[in-house]
Amino acid sequence: MSLQTPNIAVRVVRIEQASPLIKRFTLQAQDGGQLPSFSGGSHIIVRMPTASGLIHNAYSLLSSPFQLQQYQIAVRREEASRGGSAFMHEHVAVGDILQISPPNNLFPLHAISGRHILIAGGIGITPFMSQMEELQTSGAAFELHYAFRSREQAAFVDELAARYGAHCHFHDAARGEQCNVASLLAQLAEQDHIYVCGPVSLIEAVKAAGAAQGIAPARLHWEQFAASTQSGEAFTVVLARSGREIRVEAAQTILQAIEQDGSAAVDCLCREGVCGTCEVAIVQGEAEHRDQYLSEEEKAAQQSLLICVSRARGERIVLDL
The missing domain is CATH 3.40.50.80 (Nucleotide-binding domain of ferredoxin-NADP reductase (FNR) module)
Known part of the structure; x- marks a missing residue:
């Protein structure tokens, strides 16, 4: 998925309190048409214009893959969130229009199973x-x-x-x-x-x-919905195209460090290691992978990493940026 993926405009037609901390949102296409097909385990990314800026959060689809007149998602209110769950719980009302991505499935059922x-x-x-x-x-x-x-x-x-x-x-x-x-x-x-x-x-x-x-x-x-909150050792990321060296602190992600430095533009969406938008090729060094997007084989190959969650394995990593 990339930032060029077209958004789908949906209308919130129902909000239910599924538990003290969880709300279920029912969404229909703004134009009244059928929504894109999906398979069990799929998620969508919801684009939220919060006071602190745009937030993109991934939410699993609860609804039937065989009923495409609506999607349903559930949002748990998280006190330690970046603002997405608070926005959905406190600011979204029936009748509001939201922008979502087409469905993507990183957690599919195995076709051949007992x-x-x-x-x-x-x-x-x-x-x-x-x-x-x-x-x-x-x-x-x-x-x-x-x-x-x-x-x-x-x-x-x-x-x-x-x-x-x-x-x-x-x-x-x-x-x-x-x-x-x-x-x-x-x-x-x-x-x-x-x-x-x-x-x-x-x-x-x-x-x-x-x-x-x-x-x-x-x-x-x-x-796993939330990216690992475990910090690591500080290290240096080198942007191969410019030679720029940026220090990534122990509690910082590569993406955060690059954004803070302002030396390169990087596409990103979910910031949770789920969507794959911020995948970047590794020129030199190895990554400590913390995402859910790359396969185990891709992680072992050490050819790319997701800079929103993954870190360098060692003191230095060179990326194709």
């Missing part, structure tokens, strides 16, 4: 809602394991139970119902695929359990 095992934590339920619609329509075998802090804070529980019944397993921490990841993965058949979305701790637990049980990495799929 069972599809979906593991969600908190707001990580959102990409699975369109996936389950796709799975149920195709008659595929699947089950959902949805972990949350309490029933009162969880979104869509009753809706999921009513629509998917025995496919759903809910794990309410307030009632002592923990999702035993190791036990769950131990029951998998050889052709089953696992999908996980939620907090970093949940994703890492599933990845660790999968590795411990010898599950092939190709059978484990994950999506």
Whole structure:
């Protein structure tokens, strides 16, 4: 995706309080037409003109891939956000026009699988809602394991139970119902695929359990909404086209450092390592990849990085800018 990708104008036709911190927004094309098709697990990027400038946030599509008269997204109110969730919760009203990108899918279902095992934590339920619609329509075998802090804070529980019944397993921490990841993965058949979305701790637990049980990495799929907030060592980025050297501090991203320096124009959208807009070729050095856009093979090749989240592995990296 690039900044040249045309925006789609949509009208907000409904806003629901899905939980104390989560709102669901229903969007229809401003011209009344059909919206672009998408597959389960897709997201759109919403363009938000906040007081501090334009913000572009990625949100999973909740709605059915088979009903293209509307899209639905869910937005969790985040106190530590860059302003996007606050804008959606406090300033967007029914009737407003928003600009969105066409759908993109970085978290698709595997075409050939035994069972599809979906593991969600908190707001990580959102990409699975369109996936389950796709799975149920195709008659595929699947089950959902949805972990949350309490029933009162969880979104869509009753809706999921009513629509998917025995496919759903809910794990309410307030009632002592923990999702035993190791036990769950131990029951998998050889052709089953696992999908996980939620907090970093949940994703890492599933990845660790999968590795411990010898599950092939190709059978484990994950999506993490927020970029890692872990800082790193300071380093120097060199812009190969001008020779300009810029210091990137420990708590700074390469993108932030370049923008602060003002020496190069860089396209960017999501700033979360999701959309791929800010991908830049590596001329010299290696990257510590923190994005969700590049494949494991692309990361290992060390030919490019996403400068909104990834860092240098070492004291210096030269980029094709």
